[in-house]
Amino acid sequence: MPEPPDNDAFTVMAAIEVLRCAIRAAQQTGRDAPDEWSAVAEALYLPIRADRVIAAHEGFKVSEPKGATPSPLAGFFPYDYPASEAVRRATLDFYLKHWDEYVGAPMFPALYTTWAAMAGDPSLALKLFHEGYVRYDHGRFHQCLEYRPDHPDSEVAAGPFFANMGGMLLGLLMGLTGLVIRPGEVSDWPSRPIILPVGWSAIEVERVWVRGKPMRLLAEQGAERATLQAE
Numbered sequence: 001m002p003e004p005p006d007n008d009a010f011t012v013m014a015a016i017e018v019l020r021c022a023i024r025a026a027q028q029t030g031r032d033a034p035d036e037w038s039a040v041a042e043a044l045y046l047p048i049r050a051d052r053v054i055a056a057h058e059g060f061k062v063s064e065p066k067g068a069t070p071s072p073l074a075g076f077f078p079y080d081y082p083a084s085e086a087v088r089r090a091t092l093d094f095y096l097k098h099w100d101e102y103v104g105a106p107m108f109p110a111l112y113t114t115w116a117a118m119a120g121d122p123s124l125a126l127k128l129f130h131e132g133y134v135r136y137d138h139g140r141f142h143q144c145l146e147y148r149p150d151h152p153d154s155e156v157a158a159g160p161f162f163a164n165m166g167g168m169l170l171g172l173l174m175g176l177t178g179l180v181i182r183p184g185e186v187s188d189w190p191s192r193p194i195i196l197p198v199g200w201s202a203i204e205v206e207r208v209w210v211r212g213k214p215m216r217l218l219a220e221q222g223a224e225r226a227t228l229q230a231e
Contacts, residue, residue: 005057012044013054013075024183052090054083068101070108073115078170080180080191092119103131104151110167114175117195122221125176126197133168136161177203177219177226186210190225207231 019041026033047055054072061067073095075081076088083091096112096119103109109132116125136145138157146161147154173179178192196203196219203226205217210228219226 005059007045007047007058008071009047009054009056010071010074012046013072013081014079016041016044017075017079017081028183048087051094052087053094054087054091062098066102068095068098069105070095070099070102070112070115074108074111076118077111077114077175089119096121096124099128099131103128104148105153106146106161107163107167109133109136109148110164111171111175113168113197114171117176117197118192120195122195122198125195126199129197133164136164172203173205173208173217177217179217179226179228186215186228189228190219192225194219194221194223194226196221 019037023033023037047058047060049055054075056067056069056071072091076083076092092115096116099112103112112128112132113125116128136148137143138145138149138159143159144161144165145154145157145159146164147158149157176194176196177190178194179189180191181189200221202218202220207214208217208228209215214231215228216231217226217228
């Protein structure tokens with residue numbers, strides 16, 4: 001793998017989304033967004049293979065060091081890159097197939113539950129909740145470690161590691177519920193059917209503050225969308 005790699009997919013996906021958000025923000029505040037922002041967003045190149053999988057970078061091979069790193073999936077969540085359904089599905093399936101070559105490292109594994117749910121696999125979502133988060137738990141005070149103890153790079157247990165905890169909470173609140181914060185009506189934030197890990201019935205938050213108002217969030221297994229209801 002080149003250092004740094006060319007056309008890193010996550011960087012490109014995130015940059016496009018950030019530029020588009022910046023352009024919307026300028027419009028909403030009565031400012032003129034520089035033409036260069038739109039030009040760059042349109043010109044950025046995302047490496048997509050013939051099998052419609054988003055490659056992690058130009059010249060990507062899954063056999064390269066840390067080749068199983070699921071960075072393109074982070075372009076789908078927590079970012080919301082609008083790939084076609086065929087590209088989204090192929091990319092999810094490809095990197096999820098290699099989960100066991102990466103889980104045990106820090107940060108990304110906490111998001112695998114959401115990615116498995118996005119792929120429509122509740123059984124895998126449950127498995128990866130345990131493999132990608134629960135097995136990082138370390139007694140006696142339930143510290144969440146940086147590396148899973150069985151990972152080859154885990155020489156000394158280090159924790160609590162807030163990136164792993166934050167990833168888990170982000171997945172519960174925004175990923176599995178399918179919420180995408182966007183302009184317009186709050187009712188449009190729930191964006192996809194609810195698929196939770198097998199055996200889970202719902203995710204419910206009694207109070208979340210949305211645009212200064214308290215609301216109740218409910219995502220029930222099998223529902224068409226989550227709901228945000230005013231108290």
